Amino acid sequence: MRRCTIPMLVTAVFAAGLSAAHAQDWPTRPVTMVVPFAAGGPMDTVARIVQSRMGEPLGQQVVIENVGGGGGMIASARVAKAPADGYQFVLGNVGTHAVSQTLMKRPPYNARTDFEPVVLLADLSLVLVVRKDLPVTNLKEFIAYAKANQAKMQFASAGAGSATHLGCVLLNAAAGISVTHVPYRGGAPAMQDLVAGRVDYLCIDTPVAIPQIESGAIKGIAILTKGRSASLPNLPSAQEQGLAGFEASNWAAFFLPKGTPAPVVKKLHDAAVASMNTPEVQKRLKENGVDIAAPDRRSPEYLGRFVAGEIDKWAGPVRAAGVVQE
Numbered sequence: 087m088r089r090c091t092i093p094m095l096v097t098a099v100f101a102a103g104l105s106a107a108h109a110q111d112w113p114t115r116p117v118t119m120v121v122p123f124a125a126g127g128p129m130d131t132v133a134r135i136v137q138s139r140m141g142e143p144l145g146q147q148v149v150i151e152n153v154g155g156g157g158g159m160i161a162s163a164r165v166a167k168a169p170a171d172g173y174q175f176v177l178g179n180v181g182t183h184a185v186s187q188t189l190m191k192r193p194p195y196n197a198r199t200d201f202e203p204v205v206l207l208a209d210l211s212l213v214l215v216v217r218k219d220l221p222v223t224n225l226k227e228f229i230a231y232a233k234a235n236q237a238k239m240q241f242a243s244a245g246a247g248s249a250t251h252l253g254c255v256l257l258n259a260a261a262g263i264s265v266t267h268v269p270y271r272g273g274a275p276a277m278q279d280l281v282a283g284r285v286d287y288l289c290i291d292t293p294v295a296i297p298q299i300e301s302g303a304i305k306g307i308a309i310l311t312k313g314r315s316a317s318l319p320n321l322p323s324a325q326e327q328g329l330a331g332f333e334a335s336n337w338a339a340f341f342l343p344k345g346t347p348a349p350v351v352k353k354l355h356d357a358a359v360a361s362m363n364t365p366e367v368q369k370r371l372k373e374n375g376v377d378i379a380a381p382d383r384r385s386p387e388y389l390g391r392f393v394a395g396e397i398d399k400w401a402g403p404v405r406a407a408g409v410v411q412e
Contacts, residue, residue, distance in 0.1 A: 109347035112172050116147040117354075119340075120165050120176045122158030123244055124272025128291030129158075132208055132338045133177050135370045139361035144353065154271035157247025158182035162341075163194035166201060170345035175204065175354060178341050181248040184396035188404040189247045190411055197397060202351050203389035204340035205358045206379040208371060210291040212253045212310040212334050213318065217283045218303060225308045225327035228287075232263045239265045242276035242285040246411070250276065252400070253289035253310055253334035255407045260329050280304055291336050292317050292375030310334040317375030337379075337396075339389055351386060359384055 121133045133150055140148045153161035158181050165176035176182070183197040195201075214228070222228040232239060241258075243251035246269045258265055268285055270276040273294050280288050281303045292315060299306040299318070308324040309315045312333050324332045340358055342351060361367050362378055371378055383392070404410065 109172075109349035112347075112350050112353065113144055113146040115173070116149050117144065117172065118174045119148055119150050120161045120174060121150055121152050122154065122161035122176065122178075122182055123152065123248075124154045124270075124274050125152050126274030126294075127244060127272040127277075128210060128293040128336070129177055129179055129338060130272070130274070131293045131374055132210070132371070132376055135367055135374070135376075136207060136358060136361050139364045139367055140357045143357040143360045148357075152272075155245065157186065157189075157245040157251060157269075159186050159190070159194055159247060162186075162197075165341065165343060166195040168343045170202075170343045170347075172342060172346055172350035172354065175340050175342045176201075178339050179249055180336050180396060180400070181244075181250075181252065183339070183341070183393050185249065185252050185400050185404060186247050187397045188401040189252070189409065192412075198394055200344050201341040202344055202346045203386045203393065204342055204351055205355045205384050205386065206389045206392060207338045207340065207358065207362065208379055209377045210293065210336040210338065211315040211317075211375065211377075212249065212289050212336055213292055213295045213299075213315070213321065214254075214257060214287060214289055214307040214310060214324070215280065215295050215299065215304045216287040216307055217280055217285070218305055219283065220286060220305065222307065223305070224322075225324060225329070228307050229261045229263070232261065232265065236263045236265050239286045240268050241265050242268050242270060242280055242288045244273040244276055244290075245269050245271060248273075249334075249336040250289050250291070252404065252407075252409070253336075254287070255409050256334050256403055257289060257310065257324070257329075257332070259407050260324075260332050277304075289334065296375050315375060316377070317372075338376075339393075355384075355386060 162182045168174040
């Protein structure tokens, strides 16, 4: 028995040594950041701004791969099942790593246990925007119009289960309206159709909304957080406009597959933080209406607790909205 145990122990120690050596050398080739939404959307915007300064501290290029569909769950599931070697990580958000866990009866991954949390990057406000020729200028007028025309209206989203989808579902429920949902493969194509007047409204992240609002291509109706957004200070919140206690917001974070060695997690975390601390990156994020996570909210441990809390936080509203899917 002992003769069998010793070789096994030697093998395990040797394998652990190889793993440690791999972690110390990582990365020796380009690293892929999987973005679960189409290029040009709010998550893609955050990804590309942070990615722009991550290569130098890592000593390797960080390549972005957009994998849309399934409200971000297709890409997240791929990374959850990827080798735990650090060469693939995913940009997760409230849809992929919180809402999905209740929205789907059998989600393709467990957001609590199938990932190694890396870093919380930013918070993003959602904003209700409408096509420019919709005859409303504030939330009260929007709700009245929607109640009278809900049978023929449509709202867009970045995909079923995305933050943009649930944001509007919760808004509809709070307003007492039932409107047809049109899912897209990301926030950018959804916004394109709103600008073109093919859909009536969208609950979208501020990075995508601000340029279109400022250009007059669409109309901003309400910020969907309890307070106003620093990037859209003149736009009243939904709570200010009569929906007491209403809040729907988004966030962005990095996750690696479960089992990724701790030194790799730390290197990726440190590279992301170094990028976030760059004045140029901070300026670009602020210009896009993105609030960078405070330093005390950036640790992997904090992100793990935060995700668990977000899953619990959204479970009740998702079930109450009646949108749980098979």
